[in-house]
Amino acid sequence: MKPNRRWSVRIGVGLLVFFVLMAIAGPWFVGNPSATDGPLHAGPSGGHLLGTTNIGQDVLSQLVVGARGSLVVCTIAAAIATVLAIAVGVTSAVLGGVWDEVLSLFTNAMLVIPTLPLVVVIAGYMKNAGAVVVAIVIAATGWSWSARILRAQALSLRRRDFVLAARASGEGSFRIVTFEVLPHLVPLIAAQFLGVVLYAIMTQAGLAFLGIGSVTDWTWGTMLYWANSSQAFQLAQWWWYVPPGLCIALFGTALVLLNSAIDRVADNRLVERAPRRPMLLRRRGAGPVGAADALVAGEEVPA
Amino acid sequence: MRFFLRRAAFYLATAWIALTLNFIIPRLMPGNPVQALFARTKQAPNPQSEAAMQAAFGINTHAGVLSQYVTYLGNVLHGQLGTSVSYYPASVTSVISAALPWTLLLVGTATLVSFVLGTLLGILSAWRRGSWVDHVLPVTAFLSAMPYFWLGAVAIFIFATKLGWFPLSGAYNTSIPETFSPSFIASVLDYGVLPAGTIVVSSIAGWLLGMRNVMLQTIPEDYVLLATAKGLRTRRVVFSYAARNAILPNLASFALSLGFVVGGAILTEIVFSYPGVGYVLFQAVTNQDYPLMQGLFLIITIMVLLANLLADVAYAALDPRTRESRR
Secondary structure (H helix, E strand, O other), X not given: OOHHHHHHHHHHHHHHHHHHHHHHOHHHOOOOOOOOOOOOOOOOOOOOOOOEOOOOOEHHHHHHHHHHHHHHHHHHHHHHHHHHHHHHHHHHHHHOHHHHHHHHHHHHHHHHXXXXXXXXXXXXXXXXXXXXXXXXXXXXXHOHHHHHHHXXXXXXXXXXXXXXXXXXXXXXXXXXXXXXXXXXXXXXXXXXXXXXXXXXXXXXHHHHHHOOOOOOOOOHHHHHHHHHHOOOOOOOOHHHHHHHHHHHHHHHHHHHHHHHHHHHHHHHHHHHHOOOOOHHHOOOOOOOOOHHHHHHOOOOOOO | OHHHHHHHHHHHHHHHXXXXXXXXXXXXXXXXHHHHHXXXXXXXXOHHHHHHHHHHHOOOOOOOHHHHHHXXXXXXXXXXXXXXXXXXXXXXXXXXXXXXXXXXXXXXXXXXXXXXXXXXXXXXXXXXXXXXXXXXXXXXXXXXXXXXXXXXXXXXXXXXXXXXXXXXXXXXXXXXXXXXXXXXXXXXXXXXHHHHHHHHHHHXXXXXXXXXXXXXXXXXXXXXXXXXXXXXXXXXXXXXXXHHHHHHHHHHHHXXXXXXXXXXXXXXXXXXXXXXXXXXXXXXXHOOOHHHHHHHHHHHHHHHHHHHHHHHHHHHHHOHHHHOOOO
């Protein structure tokens, strides 16, 4: 691994650990984010390190408590979306035939439909939806990319010798999927999980910014919502709106860096292990599809 | 041709899925929130609009779900999307068609600039790999992780409030009459720089990294080596040999990224009070204007599908392999 890459992994891990600790332990160390006992829209000072909002709330407290809110939503969303992606993608690859056609069509369609308006249409009906509901809605729209990647990988695994051997020895489909195929997908699933976390944090921020979901639960997104609706952008109260956006961007950066690191590791492994099959067994277009190939070869859409 | 028909069929199927989702979603919601809304708009301005909403939301009607569905599909095909609540008594169609040109202008220009610039930078960063350019990559990760609308707010603070180079918000100078006069067009450009620039900066990383990845796979190819060995100028090797082949997958990923860019651009419009569909969406959410929300979802989806179809046509025009029937 080149030194540059090692650094990008270190930065990624460092940032991620920082934000996770902030979300878990941080809220014990700061005051009540909703308390309105500070001075009104004051800049940063000793008493309030990141200043206060227009009604005298402490921005730092909001930022730390908001970290917990944001991370909870996107972890739940990513967990649900990953399970959905495995269910759809791997099923599609294992079943093949008509089922594969139908599931792939649905996956690809969900991939092309712009998600933000769709999420707005679903979540817009639920005034004051809680964190879990918002997470479910985000998951319902965020699984398709992972499903597609996992399907491509599972397809190539399906034709490897050890799977063929398992099939030949009479193992059932369910057992083959859980004990032969899934373990080999773990690095890819981890990378996809991080990808969905990134999607979820951006979408949650966007939704909260639009005022969808409960705007009284503190997240980085709801902080931006209140900043916007209190004219903080126009009044140049940077200490209020810069920190939450910066946190989202840095958290996202950590995810992108780790994601590409995992992708590289997984990809190397796949290149080394790619089997040389006899020509006769090789079906057209069924070469081993690495994660990177699948990412790049976006055109292989079985419509 | 076969390729084109396959893609067209796929987009038609996708449009149908979007239409169906649009029909199902309000019916899955607990306690039918639309019923309450209709108390506010007892008197619809025209009966056609009223009927379209009844079919779309399944209220004040005793027809079966299937016949409601058929009526709804027919209404949508005829452009009947119901009446807006927040812009009452305007129809949803008229509200959206007033806002759509602004979004097409803003997002279209920004996406084009971002795609061209990102692809060029991707080519450069792949060709100069191993040099200082590699250090730019973590920066692009940071750029791609910034929320569009937040970057917009920061841009307003720096370039409009502090430096005063660009106007704060809006799409044009309201004191100039809305005609195609040079001064009006100049004001549109002036007002468009900040929002479009925000979208470009936020979305450029995707094109850059995509192009870089494919370029890195293309550069070791024999024909690139041969071109270098022939003594061709570097620029020719890079653009006519390596990039020419690498750009196709990047064009294909254009399709998948567009939906995400459009979502971000919609939020950007809100920060800039830009009178496009994003701004209308904000109004719709704030006023619980469900017919408008759903109409926006449909129109935005159809626009994205059309743009994807255009990208596919460009792809087919550039890559002869797709034009040959794929057996």
